[in-house]
Amino acid sequence: MKIYNTITREKEEFVPLNSPHVLYYNCGPTVYDYFHIGNARNFVVADTIRRYLEYRGFKVRFIQNLTDIDDKIIKKAKEEGITAKEVAEKYTAVYFEQTGKLGIRTADMHPKATENIPQMHALIKTLIEKGHAYVVDGDVYFSVRSFPSYGSLSGKNIEDLQEGARVDVDERKKDPLDFALWKAAKPGEPAWESPWGPGRPGWHIECSAMSIAHLGESIDIHSGATDLIFPHHENERAQSEAATGKPFVKYWLHNGFLNINNQKMSKSLGNFFTINQVLERYDPLSVKFFLLSAHYRHPLDYTEENMATAQSASRRILNALETVDKLIKINAVQENSTGLSAPEFAREKWVNFRRVFEDAMDDDFNTAKALSVLHDIVSEIHETRKAVSNAPQDAALLDALKLYRNLLLELLGILGLDPTLASGKVDFNDKIIGELMQILIDIRKLARAKKDFIIADEIRNRLNNISITLEDHPQGTIWKHKK
RNA sequence: GGCGACGUAGCCAAGUGGUAAGGCGGAGGUCUGCAAAACCUCUAUGCAGCGGUUCAAAUCCGCUCGUCGCCUCCA
Numbered sequence: 001m002k003i004y005n006t007i008t009r010e011k012e013e014f015v016p017l018n019s020p021h022v023l024y025y026n027c028g029p030t031v032y033d034y035f036h037i038g039n040a041r042n043f044v045v046a047d048t049i050r051r052y053l054e055y056r057g058f059k060v061r062f063i064q065n066l067t068d069i070d071d072k073i074i075k076k077a078k079e080e081g082i083t084a085k086e087v088a089e090k091y092t093a094v095y096f097e098q099t100g101k102l103g104i105r106t107a108d109m110h111p112k113a114t115e116n117i118p119q120m121h122a123l124i125k126t127l128i129e130k131g132h133a134y135v136v137d138g139d140v141y142f143s144v145r146s147f148p149s150y151g152s153l154s155g156k157n158i159e160d161l162q163e164g165a166r167v168d169v170d171e172r173k174k175d176p177l178d179f180a181l182w183k184a185a186k187p188g189e190p191a192w193e194s195p196w197g198p199g200r201p202g203w204h205i206e207c208s209a210m211s212i213a214h215l216g217e218s219i220d221i222h223s224g225a226t227d228l229i230f231p232h233h234e235n236e237r238a239q240s241e242a243a244t245g246k247p248f249v250k251y252w253l254h255n256g257f258l259n260i261n262n263q264k265m266s267k268s269l270g271n272f273f274t275i276n277q278v279l280e281r282y283d284p285l286s287v288k289f290f291l292l293s294a295h296y297r298h299p300l301d302y303t304e305e306n307m308a309t310a311q312s313a314s315r316r317i318l319n320a321l322e323t324v325d326k327l328i329k330i331n332a333v334q335e336n337s338t339g340l341s342a343p344e345f346a347r348e349k350w351v352n353f354r355r356v357f358e359d360a361m362d363d364d365f366n367t368a369k370a371l372s373v374l375h376d377i378v379s380e381i382h383e384t385r386k387a388v389s390n391a392p393q394d395a396a397l398l399d400a401l402k403l404y405r406n407l408l409l410e411l412l413g414i415l416g417l418d419p420t421l422a423s424g425k426v427d428f429n430d431k432i433i434g435e436l437m438q439i440l441i442d443i444r445k446l447a448r449a450k451k452d453f454i455i456a457d458e459i460r461n462r463l464n465n466i467s468i469t470l471e472d473h474p475q476g477t478i479w480k481h482k483k
Numbered sequence: 484g485g486c487g488a489c490g491u492a493g494c495c496a497a498g499u500g501g502u503a504a505g506g507c508g509g510a511g512g513u514c515u516g517c518a519a520a521a522c523c524u525c526u527a528u529g530c531a532g533c534g535g536u537u538c539a540a541a542u543c544c545g546c547u548c549g550u551c552g553c554c555u556c557c558a
Binding site: 319 | 505
């Protein structure tokens with residue numbers, strides 16, 4: 001399996017520090033607002049990578065932090081006249097509610113910055129003792145000059161950065177690039193006691209402290225979006241390695257942006273759609289199809305057309321699944337059939353689909369290509385379906401259908417594309433509804449047999465009005481709920 | 484100004500040396516009482532442009548043009 005590593009700028013063979021264990025940290029949200037679809041891309045990508053690593057047999061310990069204290073939270077609290085803590089609690093709940101809708105699994109742990117203050121103090125203390133940090137008026141700064149390889153993650157050097165010259169001019173800092181590990185409290189701001197006076201943590205120190213505390217001094221994967229490479233991850237790396245003397249992260253992964261009109265979606269530009277706005281228009285499955293339709297490192301444009309495309313594409317796969325399910329039922333295939341009696345050619349194709357899928361995902365998580373395999377399976381399902389029509393008695397062909405259906409479901413699951421994410425509110429697997437539908441279908445069948453198409457069409461039209469579609473197949477009539 | 488990424492059909496998007504995956508959309512056809520769904524066929528002699536290397540280039544090299552990103556909080 002190959003993974004693109006930001007720090008080496010090339011795809012590398014993935015070899016965990018202590019295989020099969022994988023320690024994985026994803027930079028989580030700052031909980032001050034609804035997250036936008038661009039944030040969602042990061043969460044979905046990390047979740048997908050986690051799932052695939054597990055599928056590949058790795059024992060993944062996956063941690064994603066919650067930044068529950070920072071400038072934006074304090075600002076929001078002032079605007080709304082509530083405490084910073086209340087803001088954080090509100091949007092933490094929103095985070096779990098919305099990611100739940102998207103079928104994003106919760107991490108093994110979601111550490112909060114405010115619950116890891118002692119760990120940050122310890123880290124800062126070590127940095128001061130080792131001469132990598134210094135105290136000024138209750139602030140503590142990290143000295144970038146004290147860490148020789150500063151800049152190697154982002155491919156920058158200190159001199160170039162200073163020529164860029166847009167860094168805050170603060171006379172108290174030894175170097176303009178030095179960044180705050182601990183910020184002295186200003187009046188009215190939330191504050192925690194510390195050896196340097198009351199204050200709150202700098203942004204970068206949180207992730208270092210929580211990663212070290214909950215995963216260890218050296219981990220396998222640390223991920224985030226590309227705008228975190230500098231300064232966030234650069235600073236994390238510097239302070240962590242300066243403190244522990246050990247490599248902080250083996251593989252740095254960064255996902256590309258979600259764009260609007262070819263421009264980065266961002267809160268500051270105001271060109272963003274929050275996740276709840278998007279979910280009002282599109283079902284979670286379509287949203288995930290869209291987010292996985294391009295390689296994770298490439299930019300992806302959020303447009304109505306692209307969303308509609310993703311929706312149609314996901315429908316194609318759902319339709320095939322539903323059709324094959326109903327056909328299997330009509331033909332009374334053994335529920336516990338293993339697919340082993342499927343014809344040789346079908347089993348060969350099955351193996352091949354899986355191989356191509358794995359090759360795609362093994363190549364730096366190429367979900368766009370992996371999705372094309374799902375479509376290929378759908379095509380194969382339809383072809384097999386046709387063969388079943390021509391030879392309804394051939395149980396082996398039905399078994400092949402089942403084989404493909406199961407594979408499709410499994411691969412969808414690995415990508416986090418559970419078909420139930422697309423469903424509406426009504427539980428259409430409800431037994432009574434199924435029986436009622438069967439009654440209607442049987443009555444319509446009688447009408448059609450008598451060529452009474454007025455009644456037959458009335459039934460179909462009325463059902464269509466409540467979003468239920470009837471399809472007459474050679475093997476019988478099936479019904480579907482359309483969204 | 485420094486560093487980096489990208490430019491493949493109407494749209495989206497794989498493909499990093501061997502002769503252009505897949506999806507969406509569109510056109511025609513098959514099936515059907517009619518539909519729906521599905522299937523079949525067609526939809527890039529071409530990969531921003533110009534040079535170069537090679538038996539062979541979307542893929543490697545150089546230049547040009549264009550777009551975007553990071554350098555400041557940002558997923």
